[in-house]
Amino acid sequence: MRWPTQAGLRARAADAVFLLREAVYWLASLGILVAGLVLLPFLSLGIGLYALPTVLGTLDLLAARAQGRSAGFAGAVIPFDHRRLHGRYSFGELASLVTAPETKRDLSWLLFHAAFALLAGALAIALPVGALLYLLVSPFWMLFPAETPLEMTITITSWPAAFLGMLLGVVYGAAAWLLLPWMARRLSEGTLAILSPRRYDELSRRIQDLSAARASALAAHAAELRRIERELHDGAQNRLVGVVMMLGLAQRAAETDPAAAVPFLTRAQDAATEALAGLRAAVHDIYPPVLDELGLGGAASALTSRSPIPCSLDVAGLLRAPAAVESAAYFVLAEALTNAAKHSGAFRIDVVLRTESAAREDVLVVEVTDDGRGGAVVSPVGSGSGTGLAGIARRAAAFGGRLVLSSPAGGPTKVRVELPCAF
Known part of the structure; x- marks a missing residue:
């Protein structure tokens, strides 16, 4: 048997830290599992639907963090951006969220993590501590009084028993040396295998998109x-x-x-x-010529200056994007300002244009917030209401983006459009 090297000790320490970290996060996994079980009976009554996005969003965040920790430990690359849940959802959209492949993967990971993370973390503590305890304390059995002898797994009242205790310490140490990397690999690989979609699923999802x-x-x-x-x-x-x-x-x-x-x-x-x-x-x-002359920031400034409702414009985080994407953002902003002027009854509009960096591509974000009466909805074209927002959603989807609408009764209304720049 080879003696432990400094590199080997550092590797085992990293394994133990990873297992202990997962054991700490086990509390969060247990909490969301209990919350899901408590919520389950209320789903059939419809009451639980209001809390469902919060529970799924928290589960999604925990799964994404676990995937990131496992990828960092294993030196792996996460193959895709984890979804982000926010906004308001209809009943049909909630049903789609529950049955989505991402939700099934997150639930599978939750059961896996809740079952094994605490056990692995407990062994990561118990085995090294037991090894040190038996090796260091057993030789000092004579310091204990005869009426209260040294008791661990065995009672040590003689040198043969002390040697047996030290032998148990060696066994614990060997078990820790061999089991810690095995448990860390199994936990990280299991997390990545559950949360990272197979290539067929990823290709299928991309084809659908x-x-x-x-x-x-x-x-x-x-x-x-x-x-x-x-x-x-x-x-x-x-x-x-x-x-x-x-x-x-x-x-x-x-x-x-x-x-x-x-x-x-x-x-x-x-x-x-x-x-x-x-x-x-x-x-x-x-294609507005002003985009060539002034860029998207200048064109947006011209749009907001012509709005009948006072507007503020923030383009501090805006970077240049492909011409087609900037043109789409320009028309999205124009349509959103027109909708607000016609239907919102607002006294002020705040416009933010910025570029958000993601793992695969930059995303051009258009946010228009007004202090109007709210109640805006995205209705199909031809229904007589919401056709402007439907047009915005259609234009965003054409670029692989999306429209996120928040418009509670009484306001405010926030229109957020995300346009991927890798077009």
Whole structure:
């Protein structure tokens, strides 16, 4: 048997620290497990649905932290960003959360951690402490009075018993030397195996996300085409028809009285000017030139300055993003400000544009908060309400992003749109 080296002792110390840390977090695992069991009977009554996002969010956070600790101990790379739960959810969304693969993985990890973390942590303490105790105390059995002898696993009243105690200390030490790294590896590898999805599941999830993003992109593209067609038909086309009519009237008037043709020419010129302005507006809505001239921060400043409701703008944490993403953020902000001006009854709007760094990509975040009456909802297009927010959600989904809406009755309303920059 080789004597322990300094590197081996450091490795065993790291194993023991990892096991003891997991034993401490076992209390949190036990707490969330008890909370889930207490909540379970109330789910069928509907009362527990209100607490479900909090419980699942806490479980998700604990699982993410455990995955990070295990990955750090094992030197592994976490293959994906753990989900983050926040905001308000409908009944259908809560049902989807409960049955989601991420929730099943988190629950599996919770049972695994609650069953083994405390035992592993207890052994990480008991084995080394027992080894030291038997080796260091057994030789001093003579210092104990005869009526109260040294008692551990065995009663030591003689040197043979003392040698047996020291032998037990060696056994405890050998067990600690061999078992601590084995338990630490099993606990970390088990955590990573449960919480890290298999490659097939990850690819399947990515394909579903891409399919949903493609469908949203096609829907957003079709909606944009219909909007541009409607603007051209109702705006520039009608004005150009007016120009043709005015020119025709001017031509007829010029044949008999040239002076009478002047008012028709003037009206034709005004209609042509309005048609040109409509065409410029339509082109502006496709890609605003102000984004090229001033960037997203400057374009957002121009939008907020034109808002009928006083706005504050914070772009301190904003970085440049791909042109398509900045264009989407611009239209999201424009639509959110329009919605607030039309429906919120607010006296103030706060706008924040910033870039948040994630493990895989940066995310451009647009936050619009107003102090209005609240009660905003995202309704399907054609339902008569919430179509503006539905358009924002559709535009965000086309880029693989999402809309998070918080609008309790009485306000405030907070619209948060996340747009991934790796587009």
